[in-house]
Amino acid sequence: MEALIEKLKEQIIKQLNLEDITPADINEEDSLFGEGLGLDSIDALELIVLLEKEYGIRIENPKDGQKIFFSIKTMAEFIQEHQKK
């Protein structure tokens, strides 16, 4: 889980072009949208692509995104649950 969280932080920084932010700056329980990392609706769509591209997981209902992408931790838990072995 620890390793997955670290990897996710790096992937998100790269995919979303979060310049000047390092993995150490992101608290895994902070909210990704709004106050926390300040991501917006296009970033949310980009996270859906990231899950599919890097982990082979498709989100069928985009409304589920809100819960899955709440924080790095919720994302990691979702990946662990759904990743094909």
Added chain:
Amino acid sequence: MTPQITAFCHIKKNQVFLNGKRIFSTGPEVDMREFVKAAFRNTGTKYPKFFKMDDYSKLGFLAAEVLMKEVGESTIEAKSTGIVFSNRHSTLTTDQLFQDSIQSDDAFFPSPSVFVYTLPNIMAGEIAIRHHFTGENAFFVSSAFDPDWHTFYINQLFESKKISACLSGWVEMDDQSLEAFVYFVEKRKNQQNESMQHTVEELNNLYKINDK
């Protein structure tokens, strides 16, 4: 009364010029995309969204940032400030980037954050958000910068009272090089500086002022 150009900015060959004077540069060995980022950091503005933009928007946004620091936001009517840009390649290098993500069926991952920038007017949208400009918008594509068209179009907008000020210019880029020439044009009640009128001749002069 002809509208007046109150400030102008050139960005090319890893240099930024404001009103004809060089205010920032990097060596020719620096990649042009890195140069744009460095020039933006140099403005002192903290705006994380800048780094998420595509290369065209970054370039236009940088020019607008340099200009608006000079013009002073408090002196203008943002609500009736327009943005009229043109270029030669529309968004071709960003188009190619998006095409790469959909080229094959095996690695088919279209990126929404790239796709949204495959429209050249998105740069105007980014600038509008930053400076609260809600006036007229237009984006034109031509083979080269056309002072004749820019003066006609924008002066008509002033004439019909649709704008009180306008950010205008040429924001161009391909794989090898980039070039921005962006200027701010206004119509004020008590204009002092009569030297830079928004005419074809003056615009031609200003466009070429840093060519020497």
Added chain:
Amino acid sequence: MAVRFVSSNIISSLGFSTEENFQNLLHGKAGIQTINDPLLYPAPFLAACIHQAELEERWIETNQKEVASTRLEKMLILSITEALSKTKIDISSSRTAILLSTTKGNIDLLNLIESIDPERLLLWKLGEFIGHYFGNPNPVRVVTNACISGVLAINTAAMMLKGERFDHIIVVGGDLVTRFVVSGFMSFLSLSETPCKPFDRDRDGLSLGEAAGTLILEKTSFPEQGDILFSGGATANDANHISGPSRTAEGSVIAIQNALNESGIAAQDIDHINAHGTATRYNDDMESIAIQRLGLSELPVNSFKGSWGHTLGAAGIIETAALIESMKADTILPTVGFNMPGTTENLIVTKKPLSKPLHTCLKLASGFGGCNAALVLNKK
């Protein structure tokens, strides 16, 4: 001095002339179908495409010069040719200019097509090609401003006619349903799984379409009774978000107000609004707010997106062409796909054709980048 609309053409999933398209809109026809073409998208999707065999047939009939042309170029050339054939205008005159409206032009050339110069990916090269084809001596101006391109091009044409140089402007616009555009809108989750339902309670996204359209505008000092005139036009930016419409409809309201100011017409004198109506939740809500804020909620509103799909750079042109026919016939066209109201502010959306004297009409458009456009038409 006045600017009047003298001719038009529409090439779409619903036909190859303005008349044919108007009849199909009047009868509530829709061109949106399931497309199963892995070259366009790996899975089946919905779109309103132009009948390919008929396009080719008409191209061979019309084109005597045997120049290698892309699909979009064929559409644009056929559209101008047909619109022009109903007039006596000399397209080779220096007093005539061509304005091209498109978002992505020949974007399918990113995959090389033999026999076509890849430079025609550049929009100004595409414009130049069209200009040369017709022997027009002026540079073809290209307007590319997302989904307001068409309306903006019409406004620009009217502005050019107010100058000294031109008597006629031919506004032509077109866009294709390509892998590029379909994949992009898919990645935005903006495409509906059913044919789109503008302003409907259950709307859940747009349907794409392809089209080309032409409007010919003329400067005149003596407009005649029944002429449809350009009365005013404007654009404005929301300054809010690059892909989501404003929740206060700020940009759309400013654009409408400025267009009305230019036309010298009061908001209460408008008879009918042809909206952008893409059938995404946010766009249609935004338009309902703009219309409410201007006190126009009692007016009949419609959208043609349920018939033609969203035709991007062609949309403003073909929708205005249909609105002009609508004004001539004093008949408001139906909104295909609309069934139950359900927008933030109440709207009166026309489900069936409606007879009403139409003197003054408003055309709206909005697009990515926070841009909005409005156009006021007036019948002499």
